[in-house]
Amino acid sequence: MKTKIKKTIALAGLLGIVSIHANASVYNFVNLIDTNNGSITGTLGNGSAFSGNPGEAGFQTFDWTVGGLTLTATGSTVTGGAFAYLDSGNAGLGVCKVLTANNQCTPSSDDNVTINEVLDLHFDKLAEIDFNQVVFRDANHKIINPNIEISVNGGGFSALNLTSVQQGTDFAFRTLNQANQFYISVLSADEVTVSTPGTLVLLALGLVGLSVTRRKHYIV
Known part of the structure; x- marks a missing residue:
């Protein structure tokens, strides 16, 4: 999971900026x-x-x-x-x-x-x-x-x-x-x-957190 988070943050950094209308x-x-x-x-x-x-x-x-x-x-x-x-x-x-x-x-x-x-x-x-x-x-x-x-x-x-x-x-x-x-x-x-790279990192972390929650929900 740590690896996944690092990859997500790295991706956000590479994206740099995004347009929001x-x-x-x-x-x-x-x-x-x-x-x-x-x-x-x-x-x-x-x-x-x-x-x-x-x-x-x-x-x-x-x-x-x-x-x-x-x-x-x-x-x-x-x-x-x-x-x-x-x-x-x-x-x-x-x-x-x-x-x-x-x-x-x-x-x-x-x-x-x-x-x-x-x-x-x-x-x-x-x-x-x-x-x-x-x-x-x-x-x-x-x-x-x-x-x-x-x-x-x-x-x-x-x-x-x-x-x-x-x-x-x-x-x-x-x-x-x-x-x-x-x-x-x-x-x-x-x-x-x-948006700034920092904003994207926060967004990425939120997405990772959502992914973790969903995985826990389906583990039986």
């Missing part, structure tokens, strides 16, 4: 914009500080905290700055290059993510996204499965597998095809916490 944080941008359900903070396109429900507007950056997990959204282009844009009418989050003084996109058709634009979502904690649960919409606000690219934690861009599950703190999105303009309408992210 908290409850999902759901960022429903359509509800945020169209139904006044939710509150964000940030800096509007014209430089004004903002706190509250935004409706339709463009932001230099904004933060949205749901379930203890904070998402920060920004927009950019390959040549410089742009704005994270919250578009109404059952659309969602996109990018706009030029805003009016009232923080509205001009032209209004440039309010999603198009060629040469990048939408960046940063989380304040390690997060896991199941892209099978993400809702994307096209330029006509219809739900689609877009052919787009993703960069995780500053890595190179690659085709996004819409059935993939990915972990990180920074997720950047772009399209290389005008036919694949998109908004993100709904995004669900799980906060990922990391």
